[in-house]
Amino acid sequence: MNHMWKFTVRRTLIMIPQLLLLSVLVFLMAQAMPGDALTGQINPDLDPQEMQEQREELGLNDPWHVKYADWITGALQGDLGQSFQFKMPASELIWNRMVNSFWLGVATLIITYLIAIPLGITSGRFNDSLLDSSITGYTYIGFATPIFIFALVMLWIFGYQLGWFPTSGSVAPGVESGGLEYVMSKIYHLLLPAISLGLITTVNTVQYLRSEIIDTKQRDFIITARAKGASESRVYNRHIFRNSLLPIAAFFGFEITGLIGGTVFVERIFGYPGMGDLFIESVLLRDYTVVTSVVLLFGLASILGALISDIILSLVDPRIRIK
Amino acid sequence: MEKENAYTDKSVQNSEASESPSGFRILWREIMRDKIALISLILLIIVVAFVYGTSIIMDKEEIVKVDLFAIHQPPSDEFILGTDYGGRDIFGQLIIGTRNSLSVAILVTLMTGIIGIVYGLVSGYFGGHVDNIMMRILDFFLILPFIMVVIVFVAIVPKYTVVSFSLIMTAFLWMGIARLIRSKALQERELDYAQASKTLGSSNLKIMFSQVLPNLSSLIIVTMTLNLAANIGLESGLSFLGFGFPESTPSLGTLVSYATNPTTLEERWWIWVPASVMIFVLMLAVNNVGQALKRATDARQRRG
Amino acid sequence: MAFLEVKDLKVHFPVKGGIFGRTVDHIKAVDGVSFSLEQGKTYGLVGESGSGKTTTGRAIIGLNKITAGKVSYDGHDITNIKKAGLDVRKEIQMIFQDPYSSLNPKKRVLDIIAEPLRNYEKLSKQEEKKRVQELVELVGLSPESIVKYPHQFSGGQRQRIGVARAIALKPKLIIADEPVSALDVSVQAQVLNFMEDIQEEMGLTYIFIGHDLGVIRHMCDDIGIMYKGRYVEEGTVEDIFNNPQHIYTKRLVAAIPDINPENRKGLINYRHEIQREYEQFYDDYFGDDGLAYSLKPISDTHLVALPEKG
Numbered sequence: 034m035n036h037m038w039k040f041t042v043r044r045t046l047i048m049i050p051q052l053l054l055l056s057v058l059v060f061l062m063a064q065a066m067p068g069d070a071l072t073g074q075i076n077p078d079l080d081p082q083e084m085q086e087q088r089e090e091l092g093l094n095d096p097w098h099v100k101y102a103d104w105i106t107g108a109l110q111g112d113l114g115q116s117f118q119f120k121m122p123a124s125e126l127i128w129n130r131m132v133n134s135f136w137l138g139v140a141t142l143i144i145t146y147l148i149a150i151p152l153g154i155t156s157g158r159f160n161d162s163l164l165d166s167s168i169t170g171y172t173y174i175g176f177a178t179p180i181f182i183f184a185l186v187m188l189w190i191f192g193y194q195l196g197w198f199p200t201s202g203s204v205a206p207g208v209e210s211g212g213l214e215y216v217m218s219k220i221y222h223l224l225l226p227a228i229s230l231g232l233i234t235t236v237n238t239v240q241y242l243r244s245e246i247i248d249t250k251q252r253d254f255i256i257t258a259r260a261k262g263a264s265e266s267r268v269y270n271r272h273i274f275r276n277s278l279l280p281i282a283a284f285f286g287f288e289i290t291g292l293i294g295g296t297v298f299v300e301r302i303f304g305y306p307g308m309g310d311l312f313i314e315s316v317l318l319r320d321y322t323v324v325t326s327v328v329l330l331f332g333l334a335s336i337l338g339a340l341i342s343d344i345i346l347s348l349v350d351p352r353i354r355i356k
Numbered sequence: 357m358e359k360e361n362a363y364t365d366k367s368v369q370n371s372e373a374s375e376s377p378s379g380f381r382i383l384w385r386e387i388m389r390d391k392i393a394l395i396s397l398i399l400l401i402i403v404v405a406f407v408y409g410t411s412i413i414m415d416k417e418e419i420v421k422v423d424l425f426a427i428h429q430p431p432s433d434e435f436i437l438g439t440d441y442g443g444r445d446i447f448g449q450l451i452i453g454t455r456n457s458l459s460v461a462i463l464v465t466l467m468t469g470i471i472g473i474v475y476g477l478v479s480g481y482f483g484g485h486v487d488n489i490m491m492r493i494l495d496f497f498l499i500l501p502f503i504m505v506v507i508v509f510v511a512i513v514p515k516y517t518v519v520s521f522s523l524i525m526t527a528f529l530w531m532g533i534a535r536l537i538r539s540k541a542l543q544e545r546e547l548d549y550a551q552a553s554k555t556l557g558s559s560n561l562k563i564m565f566s567q568v569l570p571n572l573s574s575l576i577i578v579t580m581t582l583n584l585a586a587n588i589g590l591e592s593g594l595s596f597l598g599f600g601f602p603e604s605t606p607s608l609g610t611l612v613s614y615a616t617n618p619t620t621l622e623e624r625w626w627i628w629v630p631a632s633v634m635i636f637v638l639m640l641a642v643n644n645v646g647q648a649l650k651r652a653t654d655a656r657q658r659r660g
Numbered sequence: 661m662a663f664l665e666v667k668d669l670k671v672h673f674p675v676k677g678g679i680f681g682r683t684v685d686h687i688k689a690v691d692g693v694s695f696s697l698e699q700g701k702t703y704g705l706v707g708e709s710g711s712g713k714t715t716t717g718r719a720i721i722g723l724n725k726i727t728a729g730k731v732s733y734d735g736h737d738i739t740n741i742k743k744a745g746l747d748v749r750k751e752i753q754m755i756f757q758d759p760y761s762s763l764n765p766k767k768r769v770l771d772i773i774a775e776p777l778r779n780y781e782k783l784s785k786q787e788e789k790k791r792v793q794e795l796v797e798l799v800g801l802s803p804e805s806i807v808k809y810p811h812q813f814s815g816g817q818r819q820r821i822g823v824a825r826a827i828a829l830k831p832k833l834i835i836a837d838e839p840v841s842a843l844d845v846s847v848q849a850q851v852l853n854f855m856e857d858i859q860e861e862m863g864l865t866y867i868f869i870g871h872d873l874g875v876i877r878h879m880c881d882d883i884g885i886m887y888k889g890r891y892v893e894e895g896t897v898e899d900i901f902n903n904p905q906h907i908y909t910k911r912l913v914a915a916i917p918d919i920n921p922e923n924r925k926g927l928i929n930y931r932h933e934i935q936r937e938y939e940q941f942y943d944d945y946f947g948d949d950g951l952a953y954s955l956k957p958i959s960d961t962h963l964v965a966l967p968e969k970g
Contacts (some may be wrong), residue, residue, distance in 0.1 A: 042610060047492070047495075050492070050496075051495070051496055052501065054496050055496075055499075055500075058500075062505075062508050062509075062512065065512045066508075066511070067512070133530065137429075171638070173643065173644070173647070174640065176585075176639075176643055177585065177639040177640035177643045178636060178639070179589040179592060179593055179635060179636075179637060179639065181592075181593050181596050181612065182612060182632045183635060183637060185615050185621065185628070185632070188621070189615075189621055189622070193618070193621065193622050194622075200618070234497050244641075290498075290499060290501070293501045293503070293504070294502055294503040297503050297504065297597070297598070298593065298596070301597065301616070302616065312504060312507075313507070313598075316507055316508070316511050316599075317598075319511075324508060324511075325508075326638075327504070328501065328504050328505065328508060331504055332499065332500060332501060333500040334563070334574065335499045335501060336499050339495075339499055410960065469935055485970060547761045548756040548757070548758055548761045548762035549761060549762055549764040549765075551718075551723055551756070551762075551820075552762050552825070553764075553775065554722070554723060555722070555752075555753060555754045556720050556753075556775050556776040556779060557746070557749060557750065557776060557779035557780055557823070558779055562779075567764055567767075570764070570766035570767070571765065571766050573759060573766070592668070630817065
């Protein structure tokens with residue numbers, strides 16, 4: 034347990050420079066973007082003299098390290114700056130979208146594991162059977178299918194052709210917030226995007242689980258268990274699955290990094306108002322405060338995801354601690 | 357371990373051809389054995405030959421020229437795959453687009469390969485503090501949200517071109533191969549042949565690149581093949597979002613992106629389906645070849 | 661001044677630990693080893709695995725960093741061999757234990773044997789090929805072997821290639837790290853005899869590292885017995901095999917099998933006796949930390965790590 038504790042502390046400390054670097058990178062990106070907080074905001078008739086004064090007052094003429102310090106203290110207090118386009122605090126704009134993205138992410142993860150666990154276990158247990166070949170075939174195809182094409186096809190078939198799912202938005206228009214109807218509408222809207230994303234992202238986990246089970250099958254303690262006369266189903270339920278599922282559970286933190294890329298496409302295609310969609314919109318509108326804020330938050334999410342996974346993994350598999 | 361008497365001096369003298377172990381020949385043999393990989397490879401060769409061949413004789417100006425009298429035409433004798441919203445020939449765009457997408461994917465794969473190999477080799481070979489610092493930097497790149505960072509860079513780079521697009525992608529894609537190379541180099545440097553080179557007076561640079569590197573060749577080939585498939589997807593994905601190829605350059609992702617218009621998605625399949633199928637087929641075929649190569653390098657999984 | 665002199669050699673490996681991976685402890689792989697040898701002789705380093713014999717050899721040639729002590733070769737200080745001149749470095753070569761991993765599998769024999777030549781001598785392609793062919797013939801392989809890859813040879817043949825590579829630069833000192841222990845017994849004698857032949861031919865000096873006392877007795881003039889990074893006994897072949905003094909050496913020597921079946925019974929009894937003595941007096945022969953005491957001379961050539969109390 035002592036080792037576990039040491040690893041956790043060490044791993045958390047590694048996060049500090051990562052966070053610092055991320056913030057510097059995002060800040061530099063923001064600096065490199067054309068225009069600043071005044072470009073969209075001030076009325077064009079304003080005379081240049083006055084504009085200069087305003088810039089001075091807003092600290093736009095400060096040296097970069099002062100600007101960075103201001104920006105980072107603001108960000109730490111939840112102040113991400115103003116959206117030029119919507120004339121409102123970026124944090125407010127992002128909050129709603131973040132909630133939507135969060136639920137999309139949760140739904141996708143649930144679907145990913147709902148598919149991966151039975152398929153991976155079947156494929157691993159009965160490896161080299163016809164069933165295993167079909168599942169492996171699916172993972173091959175899943176690997177080769179870019180999410181944006183798959184999402185388009187899903188939208189085309191289930192959204193437009195069959196009309197089973199809504200084709201855009203996160204909730205039906207006119208439904209009031211609160212109440213069961215609202216929740217159901219929300220779930221209904223995120224189902225198709227989540228299934229599309231889940232069906233693709235799951236193939237990694239299926240393959241990993243499959244090879245993990247095939248590996249575990251041949252390990253000594255399993256052979257011992259068999260030799261002791263344990264029934265085949267007991268061997269699987271008590272020994273193999275438990276050993277193979279733990280690392281899978283731990284990977285969920287890493288999945289977050291993968292999901293972020295996927296959500297950009299899926300939200301865009303299904304017109305789902307999440308952070309990914311907001312990101313693309315803001316880049317197109319040159320609303321750079323929002324852009325940098327979204328990158329910062331997503332970067333933060335993957336740093337935390339990696340941290341969680343590493344810590345769980347170190348619990349599950351002591352070999353990883355030696356790093 | 358080999359049997360001591362398997363080769364006598366005589367048999368060594370008699371056997372004529374000498375080939376490098378686990379080299380290209382084994383990889384090649386495995387592909388020939390694996391029917392799916394073989395079909396994939398043949399398909400790839402045909403597509404690549406056709407695309408690069410036709411694109412030479414095609415009139416590129418003609419293809420990107422807007423023709424307002426031929427907007428959204430379905431496939432016909434004149435336009436094999438119809439036209440887009442600007443009346444431009446889809447078939448021509450598909451050919452040029454495939455060529456462009458493949459070229460960028462190959463370029464990015466090669467550039468990330470070179471960076472990754474050098475980075476991983478240096479980190480793994482020297483180990484210790486050098487390795488520690490280099491891996492920390494790599495870890496940082498790894499947690500960056502790739503799609504978003506690339507999009508931001510695409511948006512802020514002045515004078516955006518295909519070259520700058522490839523460079524931006526490369527800057528955030530070298531980590532995977534670097535990590536693989538590093539962990540293999542870490543093992544190789546402990547082997548006696550690398551240690552022997554030191555006692556024979558070879559410099560670290562020489563040992564890294566002329567002794568250790570050849571032993572990583574199969575790993576490099578496999579990884580780069582699989583990366584190529586992934587890069588085709590990433591490039592077309594970025595182009596799909598509008599942050600890949602510059603506006604005027606035809607690309608597969610751009611063709612697919614027309615389908616974000618519901619009318620195009622539902623009624624004008626000829627615009628987006630061929631490009632989607634092309635992306636899928638390319639990725640699947642390259643992946644199949646890569647997987648077969650991977651099996652070939654892993655003796656336990658070799659099929660025969 | 662001796663040809664090679666090792667003085668109080670220490671090689672310690674750090675043990676990392678704690679939150680920041682600081683060095684918390686050291687493994688003392690070699691802890692105060694001294695010996696010297698004359699040109700043209702063979703010096704044997706004997707011990708079980710983990711005794712530090714291989715580390716000692718690797719430290720002399722610079723593959724392990726020397727923590728403390730001094731190594732001098734032919735009047736040059738080579739404690740830090742990287743700083744020693746190229747002329748000195750090329751005179752010291754090594755033969756590795758594992759003939760399978762010591763040859764780069766991706767290189768042809770020509771490239772393997774030519775590697776040292778390319779580093780130290782500027783030869784034309786033609787000269788280089790000729791030199792390599794001579795070397796290959798010298799170690800008993802056909803000249804056509806040079807275009808082949810290591811996997812096309814047997815273990816014994818590979819070890820000959822390793823020897824050819826080691827002698828390519830006409831060295832004076834060769835560190836042979838268990839050169840035959842990975843080979844079939846039937847091939848061991850071949851390689852050993854051949855090593856003796858080239859020793860005579862080229863006037864080589866060997867440091868022969870091994871654990872097989874039969875092989876050591878056959879090859880060496882002087883022997884050092886190591887245990888847990890320290891010497892327990894040092895002497896000529898006669899000193900060690902006919903008059904072992906330290907309990908550890910006695911046990912090693914007693915364990916050598918005898919071919920004559922008539923002696924078998926007596927040998928077994930003798931071994932039991934030694935084993936009893938070993939268990940009974942172990943604590944007397946080793947200090948509180950389980951390490952051997954400092955060496956004390958009992959004759960001109962014979963040194964033993966006997967307890968301080970005498």
